[in-house]
Amino acid sequence: MKILVPVKRVIDYNLKPRIKADGSGVDLANIKMSMNPFDEIALEEAVRIKEAGKAEEVVAVSIGPAKAGSDTLKSARAIGADRAIHVETDEEVEPLAVAKILKAIVDEEQPQLVIMGKQAIDDDNNQTGQMLAALLGRPQGTFASKVEIDGDHVAVTREVDGGLETVRLALPAVVTTDLRLNEPRFPALPNIIKAAKKPMSTKSPADYGVDTAPRLKTLKVAEPPVRQAGEIVPDVDTLVAKLKAMGAV
Amino acid sequence: MQVYEAPLRDMRFVLDELWEEDGFGKLEALEEFDSDLTSAILEEAAKFSREVLLPLNRSGDEEGCTLENGVVRTPEGFKDAYKQFTESGWSALASDPEYGGQGLPERVNKLVEEMTCSTNLSFGLYPGLTHGGSIAIEAHATEDLKNFYLPKMISGEWSGTMCLTEAHCGTDLGLLRTKADPQDDGSYKISGAKIFISAGDHDLSDNIIHLVLARLPDAPKGVKGISLFLVPKFLPKDDGSVGPSNGVTCTAIEHKMGIKASATCQMQFEESTGWLVGEPHKGMAAMFTMMNAERLSVGIQGLGIGEAAYQSAVWYAKDRLQGRSLSGAKHPDKPADPIIVHPDVRRMLMTMRANNEGCRMLGAWVARALDAEKHATDPEVRQRASDFVALMTPVVKALFTDLGHENANLAVQVYGGHGYIRESGVEQYARDARIAMIYEGTNGIQALDLVGRKLGAHTGRYLRSFFHPVSDFIEASKGDGPMKPMIEGLEKAFGALQLSTATIAQRGLKDPEEAGAAATEYLRLMGLVAMGYCFARATMISGMKLAFGTEEKEFYDAKIKTATFYFERILPQVSAHFLSIKAGKKSMMALEEHAF
Ligand SMILES: Cc1cc2nc3c(=O)[nH]c(=O)nc-3n(C[C@H](O)[C@H](O)[C@H](O)COP(=O)(O)OP(=O)(O)OC[C@H]3O[C@@H](n4cnc5c(N)ncnc54)[C@H](O)[C@@H]3O)c2cc1C
Numbered sequence: 001m002k003i004l005v006p007v008k009r010v011i012d013y014n015l016k017p018r019i020k021a022d023g024s025g026v027d028l029a030n031i032k033m034s035m036n037p038f039d040e041i042a043l044e045e046a047v048r049i050k051e052a053g054k055a056e057e058v059v060a061v062s063i064g065p066a067k068a069g070s071d072t073l074k075s076a077r078a079i080g081a082d083r084a085i086h087v088e089t090d091e092e093v094e095p096l097a098v099a100k101i102l103k104a105i106v107d108e109e110q111p112q113l114v115i116m117g118k119q120a121i122d123d124d125n126n127q128t129g130q131m132l133a134a135l136l137g138r139p140q141g142t143f144a145s146k147v148e149i150d151g152d153h154v155a156v157t158r159e160v161d162g163g164l165e166t167v168r169l170a171l172p173a174v175v176t177t178d179l180r181l182n183e184p185r186f187p188a189l190p191n192i193i194k195a196a197k198k199p200m201s202t203k204s205p206a207d208y209g210v211d212t213a214p215r216l217k218t219l220k221v222a223e224p225p226v227r228q229a230g231e232i233v234p235d236v237d238t239l240v241a242k243l244k245a246m247g248a249v
Numbered sequence: 250m251q252v253y254e255a256p257l258r259d260m261r262f263v264l265d266e267l268w269e270e271d272g273f274g275k276l277e278a279l280e281e282f283d284s285d286l287t288s289a290i291l292e293e294a295a296k297f298s299r300e301v302l303l304p305l306n307r308s309g310d311e312e313g314c315t316l317e318n319g320v321v322r323t324p325e326g327f328k329d330a331y332k333q334f335t336e337s338g339w340s341a342l343a344s345d346p347e348y349g350g351q352g353l354p355e356r357v358n359k360l361v362e363e364m365t366c367s368t369n370l371s372f373g374l375y376p377g378l379t380h381g382g383s384i385a386i387e388a389h390a391t392e393d394l395k396n397f398y399l400p401k402m403i404s405g406e407w408s409g410t411m412c413l414t415e416a417h418c419g420t421d422l423g424l425l426r427t428k429a430d431p432q433d434d435g436s437y438k439i440s441g442a443k444i445f446i447s448a449g450d451h452d453l454s455d456n457i458i459h460l461v462l463a464r465l466p467d468a469p470k471g472v473k474g475i476s477l478f479l480v481p482k483f484l485p486k487d488d489g490s491v492g493p494s495n496g497v498t499c500t501a502i503e504h505k506m507g508i509k510a511s512a513t514c515q516m517q518f519e520e521s522t523g524w525l526v527g528e529p530h531k532g533m534a535a536m537f538t539m540m541n542a543e544r545l546s547v548g549i550q551g552l553g554i555g556e557a558a559y560q561s562a563v564w565y566a567k568d569r570l571q572g573r574s575l576s577g578a579k580h581p582d583k584p585a586d587p588i589i590v591h592p593d594v595r596r597m598l599m600t601m602r603a604n605n606e607g608c609r610m611l612g613a614w615v616a617r618a619l620d621a622e623k624h625a626t627d628p629e630v631r632q633r634a635s636d637f638v639a640l641m642t643p644v645v646k647a648l649f650t651d652l653g654h655e656n657a658n659l660a661v662q663v664y665g666g667h668g669y670i671r672e673s674g675v676e677q678y679a680r681d682a683r684i685a686m687i688y689e690g691t692n693g694i695q696a697l698d699l700v701g702r703k704l705g706a707h708t709g710r711y712l713r714s715f716f717h718p719v720s721d722f723i724e725a726s727k728g729d730g731p732m733k734p735m736i737e738g739l740e741k742a743f744g745a746l747q748l749s750t751a752t753i754a755q756r757g758l759k760d761p762e763e764a765g766a767a768a769t770e771y772l773r774l775m776g777l778v779a780m781g782y783c784f785a786r787a788t789m790i791s792g793m794k795l796a797f798g799t800e801e802k803e804f805y806d807a808k809i810k811t812a813t814f815y816f817e818r819i820l821p822q823v824s825a826h827f828l829s830i831k832a833g834k835k836s837m838m839a840l841e842e843h844a845f
Pocket of ligand 1: 690
């Protein structure tokens, strides 16, 4: 079995993002970037399935600027991906375009399983996995907290509002991961060294015939408003008076 | 708050840019470790230290180690972290691939060590001593001992210690009393008491391999009668599993100022079986293999704490609002300006920053010499590299740990009263940094080593490995360009160093006390000049990058600004040290002993 794992390079989850002065987006200049934590979990799961002898190859894919190839995909190979595909672009690629590129790669690579993060922590869209499954016409198991390969099926335990739900999908399928699926490992030094020698191919969106022109327009990005200090009032009458004065009632 | 992000950009600067022309030439053996690979290694090390080691730093300090029923326990979380550390292969980083190591260049290893020390100095001691021990074993032990012990020490399954100190002897190891009795099977029975043994006992590894200095029955008096022995806590079985205990016990652990999560143990050896490492009575020489490596690493401890202290101070200086800028409010929308606007706070932050960058650059140079000493094909280069390491080892140890402690103190000062409060996290840095100036030979002893053993060695050959590159650089850089003031400053400081060297050589020959009286100032003077040379090189490289255009303008611009601060506000200390040295021992020794 072959497993494909898309990984995204995003602002490091430890950092507090700063908004650009002109409100056009998040300031990423000289900011530490890392692999999207949900994707780390996806990759860890894929590597564990391989280590359990249930898959032969794990392929990592990243769509993004040069650094996504040189850093993020290198980490991916250090964690255990056998090879990497970098689709290089400096443009912002929206979920639909990402899903289309991934579909083209899936058509080419024919993995039995795609495991990906349920969302990227920069845009928090939670769309790409679902879109990919739809484009492929394959079953999907989203928000996975447990993934069990069972012959030509995969059982996915999903975290849903009311508790846990288990679905059994016929392979090939798409799985998106939730936080509690596993705890990703720190790559071992020998694997970091070996990673440099594992193959990576570099492509462009055009190679897959995908138009990445944005369909959405960002109007403005702003900090959440600072919370105002509260005030304790002596009685209900004062409260009502105040609320009236504020025009709140 | 303890804030830390590995200074990866600066690390890549010292690794890939600053020393491209290091005078040792390209080392073919290390070609595999190109900048791509090394930056991947540094990134992962940064992540590990931030996510695993840093969260245990304060809790480890609060909890400390405990001794109960003869068993030492490390603080909560240490065992897990150690397991992750060793399983990820970080303990094997710089070790010989023949025994399962990764064979990484020292230039990378030292940067990884810096991150470990920045995030958890106490933790770093456990693998650090194991690494030092394995170096001594590799250099001096028999093939059998090497093949048996090294793989397990390098993998971290077994850890190591160095057992030198006894209650009545620290610096003066000639007074050492621990005994070694030869047995018919070629082993020895070791008996005696050691104190202050770092990692002497703990719960992190399955076995602990002690390297113990002891005396044979026929040993001559003093340091010429000391031998080195390998003594395991548990006698291993032939298959490498852990066997019966070997009469090695921890009788107490010390309650100390800092590095509380590192177990500092009193050790009792009772007829413990051991094996000789190296020649009889040549234990000091064998131990020095370990100590020289450790001294450089202890220097890096100073830098590591210095960096963490700096970052924590910068964070606070931007956050804490007090007073208004002398040049008019900088943040009129806030009740006060952040304290980073005040010149005196800037003095502290810039000093810390310059100390760190200076030490990192100098450390990287010495690390390259370690690599060249091992891997250069030209014997002349190997010799020169080895001379340079010998000269700089005491400088790195004492200078870096002095400055690391200075930085930690400055961080407390930047935090004001809050710095003195435990929860701020920075007072821990001041306590942790303090030990690095003492162990592995006090900084005073480092200075004596420099003046007494290194200066005159081979008619000044060690010294030339440092003086020549500096004077060549000054000659080559003279001229009317923008570097002029810096090169002139460096030339003046270098002149003071040369004069001091001559003064000490001259007076010291007639009166060794004169050399002893000048040693500490001289070591600092040499360190200041060495960092000045590094900063001048950095400025030249940064200027070139800026002139040719770069996307990292901010980085190179900051580098030049820090270098300029160093030249204008720190390097002038050279003059004061020069004057102290010139004054000689007279006033230092004049007061009669009974008058104290
Ligand atoms: C936390 C901790 C961990 C340690 N870990 C280890 C360890 O793992 N293994 C180990 O073997 N030891 C260890 N030590 C011991 C440490 O290396 C010694 O404490 C140190 O070498 C100094 O020895 P001393 O304490 O006996 O001081 P002393 O030798 O008594 O020195 C006292 C003072 O006199 C000065 N002095 C002494 N002799 C001279 C001289 N000839 N010329 C000029 N000045 C001199 C010293 O510089 C110092 O300022 C540790 C100590 C501590 C506190």
